[in-house]
Amino acid sequence: MNKHYRTLELDRVLEMLAEQATCAASKELALRLEPCDNYRDAADALQRTADINTLTNRYGTPGLGGIQDCTGALQRAKLGSRLSAGEILQVARVLHTIRAIKKWRGQGETATAADDLFHVLAPVEGLEKDIFDAILSEEEIADTASPTLNDLRRRIRKAQLKVREQLDGIIHSPQYAKALQEPIITMRDGRFVVPVKIECKNEVKGLVHDTSSSGATVFIEPMAVVDANNEIRMLQNEEQLEIDRILQEFSERIGQVADATRTSFEALLQLDLLFAKSRLADKMKATVPELNEDGIIDFRKARHPLINKDKVVPVDIRLGDGFDTLVITGPNTGGKTVALKTLGLLTLMAACGMMLPVATGSRAAVFTHVLADIGDEQSIEQSLSTFSSHIVKIIEILKIADTKSLVLTDELGAGTDPTEGAALAVSIITALRQRGVRLAATTHYAEVKMYALQTDGVENGCCEFDVATLSPTYRLLIGVPGRSNAFAISRRLGLPEEIIEEAKSMVSSENTRFEDVVSELESTRQQLENEVTAAETARSEADRLRAEMKKQTEAHEAALEKLETEARDNARALVERTRSRTDLLLNELEELKKQKDKADFSEKVAAMRQGYNRRIEELRDTADPVKKEKAEEYHLPRALQVGDTVTVAAINRQGTVIAGPDKSGAYQVQLGNMKMKCDPSELRLPEDAPKPPKKKQTPTGGTRTTRPNNTEREARTELDIRGMASDEGLMEVDRFLDRCMMMGIKNVTIIHGKGTGVLRAAVQQHLRRLSFVKSQRPGMYGEGEMGVTVVELK
Template sequence: MPSEGIQKHARALELDKILKLLASRTACDDAARIAENLVPSTSPDEVGRLLQETDDAYVMMARFGAPPFGGLTDVTNSLRRAQAGGMLTMAELLRVSGLLRTLRAVVEWRSKSEGVKSCLDDRFSMLMPNQYLENRINQAILSEEEMADGASQALSAIRRKIRNASSKAREVLDRMIRSASYQKYLQDPIVTIRGGRFVVPVRAEYRNEVPGLVHDTSASGSTLFVEPLSAVELNNQVRVLQSEEKKEIERILSELSAEAGGFADTILRGYHTAVELNVIFAKADLAYRMKATMPKVNDRGRIVLKKARHPLIDPKAVVPTDIELGTRFDTLVITGPNTGGKTVSLKTVGLLTLMAMCGLMIPTAEESEISVFQQVLADIGDEQSIEQSLSTFSAHMTNIIQIMKQAGPGSLILLDELGAGTDPVEGAALAEAILEALRAKGARIAATTHYAELKAYALQTQGVENASCEFNVETLRPTYRLLIGVPGRSNAFAISLRLGLENPVVERAKDLVSQENTRFEDVVQTLESSRQKLEGEREEARQARFRAEEMRRQAEEKLEQVQKEADGELEKAREKAAQLVARTRAQADSILNELEEVKKQRNKALTAEQKARMNAGMRELENGADPVREKGNGDYVLPRPLKAGDAVLIFDLDKKGTVIRPPEGDSGEALIQAGILQTRVPVSNLRLLREKPQRAPVGRVTRNVTSRATAKVTTECDLRGQAADEAVMNLDRFLDSALLSGVDQLTVIHGKGTGTLRAAVQQHLKNHPSVRSYRLGTFGEGESGVTIVELK
């Protein structure tokens, strides 16, 4: 398709507005210019490659944020002049340095996401940062008008001499203005500068009293600015040194310009590559804002758009719709009332096709499909031209004639209000003939119309399908849903009645309509009623399914909640058991210590106090170690009295034990050995087991060594508000703890702030032998306020 044709038909479909939105997402003028002048590709392979680039950029932006393209500046003219031997200004060299800094930042951004493979890697590899030249320029030039003293040793020495000479000249003049003999001749006792030379303000009437050179006068003429003879030589020295300073600055600029010229080709190649990347990531950014997806691409004329949205309509107002063409039919005839959304549907098909052919993702649901066409030809809107004296019909027909000349098997043709603007009978016949001619050329066609004849044509012709934009007669508002396979009705009579037109008038209008048209409208009405009924039933089924799924989800949530509560109770029970065991062991250790003391005092009898303390400790140990809680035990009665060695079940604990000593007297409690514990258990809480009686174990004291509970492992370390040295020490302890716990990935929170703490953290991680890699957080992780660490 010729370039002029592309622009004309693309403008009709509003592609130029989309490209302006794309240009607004770019970072430099060159990228914006490329974005605004994108041309749809007609090669399926090229379109697939462009979409894959956009999708890769979309994925990378979602995970790592956008690359920092902010400093992209076109320095082509400056570098080419430097390459030819010209000298650049300080401002031009600073722009070169800014471009190098941007290229380096983009390369560093890519290095942080190097784990993600991308078809953009070839482009990233063409970005060649030159930190040597970047640093040389930044160290030598402070601003667009100031060269740094350290730019060269000679410049530093010259400026030191200038300061010394200036200081001497000021000292001479300072002595003069402080002298009583001269103060009466001065307008003010100050030293000022005129023409780069130090002077003093002398009253005009005392001109001859202060010998020297006059450099300036005040506006009133009452003050002369005189350079005294005593300061002339010193001022001359300053001027000579300033001339030397200027020459040295020019020499440094020439040297830096020559170095920049030597790297010109590499820098400019990196710049143009960065501009291309900027356009690609602008496409990804636009896709993110449009909630767009990557469509499948074919060259068979097959278009399947799911939940398609026109990208220029307010997202809050746009109604997603399903559109297809080139699947079961090659021509789609869209009918329905005015303002019902026919033209929007037509534009949506054409605009999304052109966007995909430009490498832009489209605002549709997943699994949508777009075909690549050799031409996208559109006749949309009122093309009437007063200057050319063309009517609406003539303007449309002129466009259609040009379209028919260009149409072919690889064409997508979009026609709005086909045949309108002339006699209805002739217009309908002409529209049908145009559709037949275009279909014969193998084109894919979508057309809107009001003609009933075209509805019948679509019903009777293989490969042609009706579609309609749904309209709610009750509310007199369109729903903007496109219904494929259903012809639309004008609804003129129904709308007129709803608006208040008298019923007899409407009935007379119905009588005037031909019987064939009436029968056709009745058939359409029957189809529409059936469709609405089926639509209602399908909606009820969908709601029923939704309710069933909601009930299932609630049941699953309830089950999960019960499970969590049960797990929580078990965890609490384990904690209480651990506390009980720990307390019991501590008490046992205390008693053992008492026994040790007794052993040491073999020959000494225990005092009453010691006996009482040991008996109290044993009772406390027995009571504390007894975890039995009363619960209903039914009407169980022991089949016989217990005796030593019987195997029993402690009912409350569901734990087996052995009788050491059966109950004595009226105590009703037996001494039971359960594991390492001996405890007194009421007989009512015991169940006799049918096992071979065991020999009652001899009571003995068992001492167990307890291990310290493992600390809870955390994967986050918050260093905010800490000094760098303190933060590094805490980070070291955090890493050691994580290594002992077997954690692979950690999050270090340092905040954004001035970046000092982040730099200290990352410098320490860089040299830590146990750190495999680290990176800044992405969107949703904390971005630059956190560092994600992966351990070896």
């Protein structure tokens, strides 16, 4: 890496970036990242990062699952070589990641600057699925990888069972009880043997395959099982040949898509680098600066990315807009060098396409060269002092610098006689400005401050220092020359006053006047800053009150709207009740007309008139907008049923429930010839209303436990068997799948974790034997990836 970039600590920022990458190949890309030296490339790189950051903030950041570099395997497959099971699985994982990233991008429809990388991703879903179905791990091929392999393994298991039965008869035979070290069957060199005591080895006829480390036991293959063991060995050889054929077939299929997969893999690495930039940006709370090629820098609230975020003090740095040279002064440890490095490092980060830890609205420039003379590189071997090392760097910078260069120098002209050093510093600044560079330099020389005040295009800046506390504030103030605080600090620390006064008398009158002017400027600046702060506080308070008043107004408007809505609803309800009661009165009149010839007609007319007057009064009370009716609280003693006799409280009439409840909870009540829709709160059950029939008791008289139906059961679609042994996990899987079949669930997820892969392999192999399993696949991004198996039931 360029030594100037190392001086500004770009390498440490790239190490932070590499930590955010998810695979080794993309980490290496991050460490080798170089700043762009032209505007177009830098702007494109920054726009890609910004677009990816927008996508990840909206849809989450996808992981690449720790994929490994498979380009070597792809090349060998293309040339016809047979890949190992592990290499084929690596390719399958890359294909899985390609498909997952492609699917992730499909969530967003807005075009981005990184879409060219997404477009070259070429999933090969069929090959990916076939590999995962056939290869369970680097050491295990599934029985279902081919019909031939399945048949061979079935025959091997059958032959092994036959041998075990024969050996089981031998180890449990009284004839060999004394000869055996212990009654067990073991294996040596892939053949079944029994452990025999060394002194009894002639009593068991067979082939000796091994001896124990103590020499007390020999492992003998009885003659009775030699042929069977030979058969097993031959079948195992055929099995290996079939496995080799399967691997060769997969290798050929991979070779056919090797070029497209390699291109997709390279695009994946670039995307992972962009995801890493996005993660780092979120971690730094970074924003996207506005890039330009005019050499204008305006960093607002800039934070050095390598300083602890709880300790770093944001600074505002400007350069190139109105002035091309910034001279920064201030006390030692006041933050001058940090401001200088922040300016250079953020410029390099922007050229690398990284978002910056600055406030919104900041601007960054793209330079062909970023040159830095920061730090002391004394060398005894090369006879270089502090001054000499700085001059050597300046000479190198003068050879390279041009109009597209940013030059940063720390303590320019230091390490020699102050008078000569100041003159040399002014001359170097002048020479660099003649080359058209953007220059930021730190100094303690008053002559350089005067040069900045008297020269167009050169601006003073200082790092603020609080004399009262003898500590720097680390704020960078542009447009204000730094003041020497030596006398004030000495007085604060207790140096005798007579010494300080004598020192002051030795300072030239010009320097004294200059310091007085700077002091007055600083006092005026602080006063104006306090006034601005007070004005900002007042404006913030006014904005807060304005927002509070707006919020209250909106609340009042909402309350008024609610009252209007309630009034409309009440009016609508009043109209409905009036219509219902009017219909009831009309029905009673019709009934009364039919009975006019009866003897008690007069009495009925009087009762009718009395009821009419009472209902008119009720309607008048209901329509009164001022009077509020305090309804008696009433709760139905039980749920209403069709056929119940109820009283409609509003009209004090009895009727029969004929339907309900509907979606709104209302019931339909038959009142004579009229039907009325009522809310349950308007209905009353008579005290002598019959209770709902009790549930029949079981014949035994005991408590009957009802089995919950399918809708009452918990419809679980996931099963977590992490941490279980294979046998225990498979039993849980069977119970879970039986329950899902009974409940009609078609898609379920089994969580077995990643781990060593043994539990996953057992589950997936077991699922292939189940007739009611339609398909299975590893989880995709967002589902758990290789830690889960998604099952579809028939």
